[in-house]
Amino acid sequence: MENLPKALRLFVFFFLLAWQVKAQNKVVAYLPNWLDYNAMARSIAYDKLTHINIAFENTDAAGNLSFTPANNTLIQLAHAQQVKVLVSIGGGLISSNPTLYAVYFDLISDAKRADFVRKIAAYLTAHNLDGIDVDLEGASINSDYGKFIADLSAALKPQGKLVTAALAHTNGGDAVSSDTFQYFDFINIMAYDETGPWAPNRPGQHSSFEFAKACLDHWVGRGLPKEKAVLGVPFYGYGFGADFNEGIGFGEIIKRYPGSENLDQVGNTIYYNGIPTIRAKAEYVAEQQYGGIMIWQLAQDATGSYSLLSTIHQALKKVTGSTQQGTEPIRVHLYPNPTKQPAIGYLAFPAATNKVKIDIRDMKGVKVYDKTFKNKQRQSRVELPRLSQGMYLIQVKADNLMYSNKYLVE
Numbered sequence: 001m002e003n004l005p006k007a008l009r010l011f012v013f014f015f016l017l018a019w020q021v022k023a024q025n026k027v028v029a030y031l032p033n034w035l036d037y038n039a040m041a042r043s044i045a046y047d048k049l050t051h052i053n054i055a056f057e058n059t060d061a062a063g064n065l066s067f068t069p070a071n072n073t074l075i076q077l078a079h080a081q082q083v084k085v086l087v088s089i090g091g092g093l094i095s096s097n098p099t100l101y102a103v104y105f106d107l108i109s110d111a112k113r114a115d116f117v118r119k120i121a122a123y124l125t126a127h128n129l130d131g132i133d134v135d136l137e138g139a140s141i142n143s144d145y146g147k148f149i150a151d152l153s154a155a156l157k158p159q160g161k162l163v164t165a166a167l168a169h170t171n172g173g174d175a176v177s178s179d180t181f182q183y184f185d186f187i188n189i190m191a192y193d194e195t196g197p198w199a200p201n202r203p204g205q206h207s208s209f210e211f212a213k214a215c216l217d218h219w220v221g222r223g224l225p226k227e228k229a230v231l232g233v234p235f236y237g238y239g240f241g242a243d244f245n246e247g248i249g250f251g252e253i254i255k256r257y258p259g260s261e262n263l264d265q266v267g268n269t270i271y272y273n274g275i276p277t278i279r280a281k282a283e284y285v286a287e288q289q290y291g292g293i294m295i296w297q298l299a300q301d302a303t304g305s306y307s308l309l310s311t312i313h314q315a316l317k318k319v320t321g322s323t324q325q326g327t328e329p330i331r332v333h334l335y336p337n338p339t340k341q342p343a344i345g346y347l348a349f350p351a352a353t354n355k356v357k358i359d360i361r362d363m364k365g366v367k368v369y370d371k372t373f374k375n376k377q378r379q380s381r382v383e384l385p386r387l388s389q390g391m392y393l394i395q396v397k398a399d400n401l402m403y404s405n406k407y408l409v410e
Contacts, residue, residue, distance in 0.1 A: 025293075087129050250300055295308075
């Protein structure tokens, strides 16, 4: 790369940087196939997603997966906007029914696993799917699970297909050996359902920010690379009181209780994640460089300015950097970020600028650093100051352009 012209090196550098940010910020949405996909598929904001999981297509006793014809509409529209579509097998119903998950136990046994994996590979190819998501939970995870995932990886990775899973350490996930993590492209961490109507004596928030953080810490502590840890967030709540004693989608909650979009508890008594909590989780994932956000499930979202998907999209965009006003962006790379030492800021502008202003503030809005300088070139290198531990907001202004990002000092 040193032999390339400087301008080309800069282009390649920022292209790779943009690709890395995209890869780190997956937005994975489960979409139940009991919905009308022909209608639903045309209302999805594909530009805010990276992956869609069709939930669920399951197998018969011979290992043949079902396929709903309406899935084709979803697959075609998603692919047209570069969104990957996976098929998800298992699910909560299968995983809680011994008769149903016994079918999987038989198919992933040593005697039948190779044939089942071949059928899955053929199924993905036949239906133009991008991979498989294994949502076996609780008692449906047995000693053959790891071998099944390893064999899926060996068969599918050469074809460019993904292998992912949905797991919760509170529901059998710890039965999956850390040796198996290497075979997953990423794991959707189900950081919800800590409590619910099944525990009437334990009413409360089922997916707090603290619980989400603890779930991420748990999986990374077991050896899962951060970039493979995708945080699951709920687009639904649970009721414990007289008003609603079962699950209810976020869109329905804000219809019943106007003004509840910014709360986490409403009525008598429903607990859920409102806009501020979803935003905080998405920002935390981006700031700490986890793999992204997973949603269960997309059809439960609200519309317009109340959309939780839009909240996630805006939060991830905010943390990874945003531009305003100009037609071309300022490009800024802070290295390292997070940092334990003064970082270096590499700046690139769409044109030579008369004046550049750098402003750093703490999260209370107190200015801790500012620097103004003239810049007659399209690139600049700036050494940032040594700061105490904490999160900071850095702004770079140049003529009519502005860039903002968060800057973490550890």
